[in-house]
Each structure stands twice: as C-alpha cells, then as structure tokens.
Amino acid sequence: MTLAPESLGRSSRPSRRQRLFRSMLDALRNPLLAVGGFLVLIQLVAVLFVGHILPFGPNTMDYNALLGAPGASHLLGTDELGRDILSRLVDGARLSLSVGLGSVAMAALIGVPLGLVAGYLGGAFDAIFMRLIDSIIALPPLVLALTIAAVLGTGLVNTTIAIAIVAIPAFTRLVRGQVLSLKTNDYVLAAESLGAPTWLILFRHILPNAINPVIVQASLAIGFAIITESSLSFIGLGAQPPQSTWGSMVQVGFQYLELQPFYALAPATMIFLAVLGFNMLGEGLRQQFDPASRGIK
Amino acid sequence: MAEASPTTLPENVAPVIAVEGLRTELALRDRVLPAVIDVSFALKRGQTLGVVGESGCGKSMTALSIARLLPPIARIAAGRLLFDGRDLVGLPEPDMRRVRGRDISMIFQEPMTSLNPVKTIGYQIAEVLMLHVGLTRRQAWDAAIEKLRLVKIPEPARRAGEYPHQLSGGMRQRVMIAIALACNPKLLLADEPTTALDVTIQAQIMELMAELQESLGTAIMLITHDLGLVAENADRVIVMYAGRKVEEAEVNELFAAPCHPYTLGLLGSIPELGASLTRTGRGRLSEIKGSVPSLTQLPPGCAFAPRCGFASEQCHRAVPPLEEKRPGHIAACWHADRVLESLS
C-alpha cells in the first residue's frame, strides 16, 4: 500500500520521561504548588527521618527540667512531665499526618467507587443514594465528626473512621459529577462498542480521566482532616495519653501558656502550616490540571 | 515590508479594506509563534473575497486581526489595515468599537454561541441599532422586525419576541446576518458562516448573503475550508497555508490554472459530485500526503515543501516570494511553471 505517514519531519518529539520532567519543572513555576509542596514535604521528612536523630524520645521524661525553657539541649523547651517538646511535636506530626492521610485514603477508597457506580448506572440507585449523600452534606462537618467520634469512642483509629465518614460525600459527589460528563464522551461509547465489560469501562476509561480533581480534593481533604483531628483531640476525643497529637498538645499546653508558651504555640503553628500546605498544594494542583489556566500549547 | 508582497487590485477603485504586510503573533509562555505572516490583500465594495485554507492556516486570525478581536495571547506585530483610508492598527479601542458593528461586522460558524441566550432576538438586533445608529427603543424595535423580514424570517413580528434557542440553526444564522447587516456595514467578515449548517440550509444562507450584498454593496470576506463554496460565491480567492498567503487570483482563473501545488492538491482532494457516473467501480481520491504543519514546527523553506510532489532542494531552503505567475494571478512557488505544465 502506498500510504504516507502524516508526520514527516516530526521526529524530534520528547520522550515520556522528558515530558514528565518538563511538566515537573513547569509545576515548580507555580508558586502555590511550590510552596504547598515544600510545606508538605518538610512534614514528611520530619516524620520519616528527624524523629530518629533527635536526642530524646517523645515519652522520655526529664524530672530535672519540668516546663523548661528553650535551650541548647531542649530546643523548644520541655512540658509539664519534662518531655522534649520538639520530639513530641515530631511524633505528633506522625500521628496527625497518619490520621489525615488514613482518613482521606479511607474516604477516597469508599467514596470514589460509590461515585463511579452512581454516576455510571444512574437510575433509582443513583437517585436514592445521592439523596443520602446530600443529607450527610447538609450536616455541619465538625458536628458530624464529633457525633460519630463520640459514638465510636475515643482513640485515634475511631477518630480516623469518624473523619473518613464525614469526608466520603465530597468524593462521591465529585466523582459522580465527573462520570456524568465523561460518560457522554465518544471514547466511552467506543469502548462499549468494542464489547468492553462495565468494570473495564469504569476503571480504564472513566476513572483515569476523573482522577485529577480527586487528587485535588484529597489534598484539600487532608487539610480538613488534620484540623478536625486537632479539634477532636483538643476536646479530648482523639489521641489519649501518653499518645499526643498536635491537637492534644495544644489542649494541655494551653494551661501552661504563660509559663511555657512554646508548648501550645508550636503545635498550633504546625497545624496552621500543615493545613496551609495541603490547601495550597490542592489549589496549586487544581491550577495545574485545569488547562484553561495554562494557556495554549 | 508592505512592498514585499504584491497584491493585485484591478482598476483604480479605492478598496474598502487594504491589508498590507499583516503579521499576527501568538505570545506563548516561552516563545512567540507567527499565526499570520506578511499577508496583503485588498477588497473593494460589493466584492467577495474567498479566503481558503485548512485548520491553523491563519485565515480566522486574519479576520480577527482586521476586526481587532484577537484573543489576549495574540497581537498584531506588523503591517497596516487600511479601512476607508484609515489605519485600524493602533486605533484607540473606543474608536475601534465604533467601527466594529457599524462599518465592519462579523458572522461566525456557530450562531448559537454568538447570540445572547437570555435576550430576545428582536432586542439583540435593536441593541445594535440603538448603539450605532442612535435610534430610540421603539424605532429600533420596528427596524429590527424590518431586518428580520429582510433576512426572510417568516412572521418577523412574532419571531422578534423569541429567544435564540427557539430557532433552528439556519434561522439563527439568519438572525446573525440580520445583526451583522443591521447598520449596512461596508465590510462583512464571514468566518465559516455555513459550516455548522445542513447543506440545503447552507444553500439558502449563501443565496441570502448574495442578495443582500447586491442591494447593500457590502464587501464580504468569506473565510472557509470549502472550495465549492468559494467557487460559487467569491470573486477573488486567497489560498493560505501555514500563516502565509500562497496564492491569489480571480476565482475562474484560480480554479482553471492553479499555480501553487497546495491549491492543486486541494482541488484534487475534494470529491467531485457525479464522479461515479463517468467511471466504472470506485476511484481513489488524489490526496496530499502528510498533514498540516503545526505552527511550532514550521520548516525553514516553503512550509508546504515536505508535502509537495514538486519540491526541490531550493524549496526546503528558501521561502518562495509571491510573484505574478499569470496576468492578475500571484503565487508563492519556485516551481509554478511545472505546476501549470502538470495541468495539461
């Protein structure tokens, strides 16, 4: 056959790796993404590495330095039991991030498939199920989390579950909306016409194209989860002693605000930076994914 | 720069619009791409100029440059747009706004997106008249109904009170024409005006535009990918490729003796209605190999050279100048003589 390929002289095309590298460079030029990513990154580094090199464990008590002032050995001072605040802060980061990531992962794992199915199947299931979701959304999230946590009982696992339940509806709604618009695309019909089974259409043709907003939502939801966990811990529902998260540190430290201000202010600042970081990351990702804000290629 | 590309204008009538050496660029984040390169032409009263080319050839960008309605990333980098002797390039925006709509108007491919969905069509026509002609509300409404009658919309008085979504595609394009011609503009820029319409409706719309042009003397720039439409409706034709004008001639001349291989290829690749009658079995269409180059990857010489059967080493090296190849017929090709030879 005498078929001429259409792309004569188009040989200098970047490879996939080059493209990935380029898009990462591109992403770094977005200030929201860069700052948000940096804030999130230092938290992860702190949790993964810094804990091991600190001289004190989070529960090591030093009775000679109760509520000690910041100094050479204790950079941020000590608490009422003589524990190093910096060590506890880093340990708190581990727990707070675990709750944040865990609850959002749980919410996404449940919420995304529900949204997929509701959006793709439609009909009575969709109608009834979405009204249920709507009714959850109608409740104030903090109050709902508080109620669920109170019913489940104290402890970080229950807190994680409570926050996850509150975070599910946002994922479900988001994905359902995506599916409703994506399923009108010809490539979904094309897959159907090839004889592709429903699960394949959902997971290969619809989900990958709906995933960007899910990632954005996840980032924003982690911020929400951290602040909710802190609130629950602050009122005593979350972490139980000797475990401490940032929220419970703020709660206890609050009582010693005048004697040892870093005790409450340091974890409060961390909460602020963590939430800010995840929110900026989410917003930055949204801008990056949204072709309208990128200009034409 | 303006002298670089000649344009042939028969007789000594002052043109409505004379485009001289127009260059329009797109400013991207990391580079500047030329969308229109050194394009010149002139258009007289009552004349229709067909501008043909494929997607990305710069034909719409040329029209948007004339109307000064370029998207934010695009700008006119060089050239003059002499309209009624006045250069539109550099005209302050308020002055330009007065020119637009009154002296120069546009119709686009998709009438639904060009009309305001929450205003009646009568109001949308009347608005133009109030703005540019200074009619009162009452007068403008009556005039709007008159315009609808002019574009042959049945029951114009009733239709004037309807909203765009209540009309069919053909009717909406009629409304767009009514709005475009409301102030008797000197120049109408019609960008693929019938592409979204069904073929029987397209015939109606083109007939209507021709009638109105005859009675109003409007100059029309008809931008289209459809050579058939140009053959039937244009007086002169410009063929554009990759941002440049590659050929210009009077319509009969262009179709009878295309001097540029791209024009020749385009003419060959349109399936001709009735072709099956004169042969046995199915025939192949003659095709232009390759695809339209992207603006980011323009070859150094003639942009068409990589797809061209006539291309020589020279074509890959140097951009051919626009030259008069036959009387009143200019083309940019190093091998126009060989292209013409191939016709016979």
Next chain:
Amino acid sequence: MSDAVSPDVPTLEVVDLVKTFPLSSGFLSRVTGGVHAVDGISFAVGRGETLGIVGESGCGKSTAGRTTLKLLEPTSGQIRLLGRDITRLSRAQIRPIRREMQMIFQDPFSSLNPRMTAGQLVGEPLGIHHLARGAERIDRIEALFKQVGLRPEQMDDQPQQFSGGQRQRIAIARALSVKPSLIICDEPVSALDVSIQAQVVNLMMDLQDQYQLSYVFIAHDIAIVEQISHRIAVMYLGRIVEMAETKTLIGEPLHPYTEALLAAVPKPKPGMGRRRKALGGDIPSPINPPPGCHFHTRCPIAVARCRVERPALRTVASGRQAACHLR
C-alpha cells in the same frame, strides 16, 4: 463465526428498525410521547460492500447506526448480523459478538481515551476479546500501525500528540484489530481537513478491498458518500426516502429530496452552479414531523395526497427503491 457463513447471507440485515426516544416533560418527568428518531428502516449490506447513508441533521442516520450496533436498544424491528438475529440479545450476550461489528466515530478528538497510548488503544480490543497477549499482541499492534500508515515508533505516544487525520487512523486500526465483518462509520471524515479527508477515505477503501469488510458509511456530505459507497440510502426525518446503486442515485435521482440534496452541494467549478434555486423552508423538528410524506412541506412538486398519506418505500426497479407518490 464469519467462516461458517455462506456467501449469499448478507453481513448485515436490518428490517423495519424503529428507535423511539421517550419525550418527558413537566414536574415528575412523565413520559408524554416519543420521538421517532428512526421510523421503520430496512436495508442490507453484503460482504465487501459499502452502504452509504446520507441525510441532514435530525434525519436519524446516526441513531440508525448506533441502534444497529445495539449501542442503543432498538424499539422494534430486527437486526441480523451474519444471519444471526441479535435484536433482543442482552448487553452481556452481545459483548462477544461485538468482535464482528465495529464503529468509527466522527470526532477523533473525543473518541480516543486521552489517558491511553496509541498502542494501548489499538491493542485494547485484542485484550477484551482475548485474541492476543504479550509479545504477540505487540506484533499485531505494530502490523496494524503499518497498515493504517502510522509509524510503530508512535505506539507510546498519546492521542493528543497526533493530528486529526492520524487519530482517525488510530481509530481505524483499533476497529480493524479484531478482524470484524462490519464497520459502521459515523461521519468518519467530516471533522478532518479537506486534504486529510481524501487520505482517510482512500485508506478505508484499500482496507475494505483487502479484507472484504462491509461498511455502513454515514455522512451528511453526499459527495464523499458517492466516493466510497456501492449503494446509497437517503434519509429524511427518520425514514429512508430513496435507496439505489450509487450511479443510479447520483445520476437519475427519483425522490425530490435527493434531487434537492444533490443540487445544494456547492460545486468546485466557478460559474457553474451560482444562482441555483435553493430548497426553501427549514428541516421540520423530528419531535413533531409533518403528516403524510415528511418532505411535503419543502417539496416543490407536492400534491394534496402527500399531506395525508405516507408514501411507502417501493421497489421501482431492480435494486432501486423510492418513497414518493409521484415518481
């Protein structure tokens, strides 16, 4: 499946196919009526044959194509693929049969999943129908790429990196991968540039000759349809108004609508067709079509009978049908 079929059984037979869309209105979305998008059409396509279906917007040609492939559930009528009645098969039952009937869509920018590579897209049907895996699948994909005029090195590129014409080549390779008997092409070239249209049409004709494929080629552009079709059916508001061999239909059209459609095409020859008489009136809404012959509101020769009585699609001569009281 295709090997067992005797040569005189047509690849596709459609009998009295009707597709009605429910029309709902009001507060509780009560069904208040139906749009007869496809209103009882019958046609057959033989092995290696192209049937062109031409018509304007709202004529039901796309719905006809999709209903034939059972992407839409037919309201009534019968669809026989290679002699087998598939009309009432369930979604699950039809899946294995989809191997025999493929589709090519109009818009190559929305019919290819942007998250997959060209190679994955072309190989996907092989996976779905368990036809090839691993290295064998890669070989098949490479062969398909070459066959449709793409370079195998482009396998890892994503659809966005291809031009419109190349994307449509990917779509063709994808349809071809399972060696179907029938491909329904819904306006496969109308989104492409003129110079690319010819390439794609030529490719489709070459592939048809090579594999004895049957095509249903749906388009609004009668000149393109003439180019590729052996026979042509003209549709207007859900009905076939005329069907004949290409030469006959183009050369001596019987139905006034076919005549009008032919007359409306702009001819790329200056000074020939200007000032031709355009067909008046708008295409009526398929929601509320005119009674009798749907075309009577625009027909230049309509008489009183046309306004009340629906003309049947009669066989006028061998292989030639028209639905007009007067011709």
